[in-house]
Amino acid sequence: MEIKEFSSTTAKKQLMLLADFGRQLTGETDFDKLLSVIATQISKIIGVKRCFIFIKDDKNKEFWSKIARGKGLKHTEIHLPLNGDSIAAFVGRTGNTVNIQNANENTTFSRALDRITGFKTNSVLAIPLINKEGNIIGVFQLSNKKNNKAFDGNDEGLLKLLASLAGTNIEIAALYNEVQLANLETIYRLAITAEYRDQYDTKAHLQHISEICHKLAKDLNFNDGDADIIKNASMLHDIGKVAISDSILLKPGKLTEDEYNRMKMHAIYGGKILESAKSKILKIAYKMSLYHHEKYDGSGYPFALSGVHIPIEARILSVADVFDALCMHRVYKRPWSEQKAYEYIVDHSGSDFDPEVVQAFKRIFDDVKKMYYVKIKK
Ligand SMILES: [Fe+2]
Ligand SMILES: [Fe+2]
Known part of the structure; x- marks a missing residue:
């Protein structure tokens, strides 16, 4: 880029946007959010109508793009074969930059992407996204500058700079994403193990309570990250049931007092399994597991806390867990309607449940009902 270019107001503006770009990328480990930030920022800095970030997936032999900016774009995920004739595939294979000034006059230009997106490409700038080991991990592809001019050397230089700034962040976020997914999968499978014996529809129960917990946490103004943690940690609330015998857990009739006391121990066992956890998600799961049968007025167990x-996480879970348990079939009862279960929750506000959480539940109830409606319609 020429020095005199930087002296112009536009270039100064670009420099500020560039500094902002670096700032916004720092610390963003959520893969989807990071790609979204990068695409938005690149569109702004270079002034383009469309910005695709293609990520190379060697396992599935494809480039995929989740983020596609621009009006009228219906697809949010695009998959292109690694060995196809798309621009992304060419750039990804060869490492070359592609700058097509006029797509209509270019006989080699493939309209494969346009056919998927319904967008008419006039000009294209595509460069490889390279990690610090020198391997191509994706492709940045821009279409149609907002001023309708062709992409020039300045745009190319700027995009390369942005790509080098973004490359490491994308790679770290991708690794983080994979570790995160592996963690969540382990948690989910552990949770299924715990709930498997006494429930007909374990997966549905876990899905329902985690979704309801998430909606409640969001409504109660937890930030996105903490709401996600509450959502995922909630699945382990009954992990302590692994230590309860079948004769109690699967008994269709009413439990004797002794059996009920032994059943109540699942909260303590859950606490023991999860105590001294190091990760944030398991620390929250510990609280949920140990305290999810406590009641707001102090009449619950195991410690009669009020x-x-x-802990707020357990107060949230308690509403979600009781509501879903009422709506589901159990060995000892038939399912209740969502409306009847809702009324139960509202009636027990202040006694069993935290009134603030019940207020939040009232606000999200229309959304919650849809979840059950979908389940029945399937
Ligand atoms: Fe429980
Ligand atoms: Fe449960």
């Missing part, structure tokens, strides 16, 4: 002495 009010704010019960």
Whole structure:
């Protein structure tokens, strides 16, 4: 880029956007959010109508793009074969930059992407996304500058700079994403193990309570990250059931007092399994597991805690867990309608449940109902 270019107002603006670009990327480990930030920022800095970030997936032999900016774009995920004739595939294979000034006059230009997106490409700038080991991990592909001019050397230089800034972040986020997925999968499978014996529809129960917990946490103003943790940690709330015998867990009739006391121990066992956890998600799961049968008025178990002495995560889970348990079939009862279960929750506000969480539940109930409607319609 020429020095005199930088002295112009536009170039100064670009420099500020560039600094902002670096700032926004720092610390963003959520893969989807990171790609979204990068695509938005690149569109802004270079001034383009469309920005695709293609990620190379060697296992599935394809480039995929989740983020596609621009009006009228219906597809949010695009898959292109590694060995296809798309621009992304060519750039990804060869490492060359592609700058097509006029797509209509270019006989080699493939309209494969346009056919998927319904967008008419006039000009294209595509460069490889290279990690610090020198391997191609993706492709940045821009279409149609906002001023309708062709892409020039400045745009190319700028895009290469942005790609080098973004490359490491994308790679770290991708690795983080994979570790995160592996963690969540382990948690999910552990949770299924715990709930498997006494429930007909374990997966549905876990899905329902985790979704309801997530909606409640969002409504109660937890930030996205913490709401996600509450959502995923909630699945382990009954992990302590692994230590309860079948004769109690699967008994169709009413439990004797002794059996009920032994059943109540699942909260303590869950706490023991998860105590001293190091990760944030398991620390929250510990609280949910140990305290999810406490009641707001202090009449619950195992410690008869009341009010704010019960961790908020457990107060949230308690509403979600009881509501879904009422709506589901159990060995000892038939499923209730969502409306009847909702009324139960509202009626027990202040006694069993935190009134603030019940208020949040009232606000999200229309959304919650849809979840059950979908289940029945399937
Ligand atoms: Fe429980
Ligand atoms: Fe449960």
